[in-house]
Amino acid sequence: MFRSVCGRARLYRCVYTFSDLSRPTAFSHRNGDFVRCQRFYTTLTEQYKGKVETGELIEDPRQLIMLNKLEKLREQLDAYQPPGDAEAISGLYVHGGVGCGKTMIMDQFYEQVHSRAKLRTHFHDFMLDVHERIHKYKSTLSRDQLNQNKGFDPIRAVALAIASETYLLCFDEFQVTDVADAMILKRLFETLFDEV
Numbered sequence: 394m395f396r397s398v399c400g401r402a403r404l405y406r407c408v409y410t411f412s413d414l415s416r417p418t419a420f421s422h423r424n425g426d427f428v429r430c431q432r433f434y435t436t437l438t439e440q441y442k443g444k445v446e447t448g449e450l451i452e453d454p455r456q457l458i459m460l461n462k463l464e465k466l467r468e469q470l471d472a473y474q475p476p477g478d479a480e481a482i483s484g485l486y487v488h489g490g491v492g493c494g495k496t497m498i499m500d501q502f503y504e505q506v507h508s509r510a511k512l513r514t515h516f517h518d519f520m521l522d523v524h525e526r527i528h529k530y531k532s533t534l535s536r537d538q539l540n541q542n543k544g545f546d547p548i549r550a551v552a553l554a555i556a557s558e559t560y561l562l563c564f565d566e567f568q569v570t571d572v573a574d575a576m577i578l579k580r581l582f583e584t585l586f587d588e589v
Contacts, residue, residue, distance in 0.1 A: 437464045437501055456494050459487060463502040470561060471507045486567075496565055503563050511561035519564060520574055523581065526551045548577055552584035 435443075437460045444450040462485060469482045487495050503513040514522075530547045538545075555562075569575050 437467065437498075437505060440501060440505075453494065455489070456498060459485075459498055460501075463498065467502060467506055473508075473560065499563055499565065503561075506561055508561065510559045511563070512559045513563040514565070516564045516567045519562075520577075523551060523577060526554065527577075546580070548580040549584050549588075552581045553588070555581075556585055 438457065441450065441456065441460055442452075445452045466482070466485060473482065487499065489495055500513070503511065512519075527547045530550050534545075569578060
C-alpha cells in the first residue's frame with residue numbers, strides 16, 4: 394500500500410512492469426486547489442481477474458463488460474480538470490438482479506477514481522441529505538424574503554452546493570417511489586446537468 398501526495402489512501406499495484414508503471418498525470422481538486430499527482434495502479438479488469446485467479450470471485454462476462462465501461466469512465470474522470478471540460482462525461486446506470494455484483498463493481502470503481510471530489514452513497518441517504526439541505530436553506534431566509542421571492546428555488550441552491558463538493562456521484566439502490574422525491578430529483582439533476 395502506498396500513500397500519494399494527493400491524499401489518496403490506497404494505490405493498488407500487484408505486479409510492476411516497466412511499460413505500465415507511468416500512467417498519465419491526474420489532477421485532484423479540493424476547495425479550489427489543484428494538486429498534480431502521478432498515478433500507479435492496476436485497471437479494474439486486472440483487479441477483477443486477480444480475484445478470479447485467487448478464487449475470491451467467479452468470472453462473469455457481464456461483469457467484465459461493465460468493468461471495461463467503468464474503466465473508460467474512470468480514465469475520463471481522472472483526466473477531468475475542473476471547473477469543466479469542453480466535452481461532457483456521460484455516466485452509467487447499472488442494473489441487474491439481486492446478487493449479480495452491482496455494488497461490488499461500483500465500490501471497486503469508486504475506490505479507483507482518483508479525485509476526492511466524489512460521493513458514494515445509498516440513494517435513500519442522499520435524498521435525506523437533499524431534504525435536509527433544502528430545509529436548512531429555506532430556514533436561513535426570513536418570511537419576508539420568501540414572500541418577496543415567489544420564484545425562489547432552494548433546489549437550485551442545493552444542486553449548486555452539491556456540484557461545488559463533488560463531480561462524481563455513485564448511488565447504490567437508486568430507486569424513486571415518492572412523487573415529491575421525483576420532482577425534487579428532476580429539478581436537482583436539471584440544474585446539475587444544465588448549469589454546472
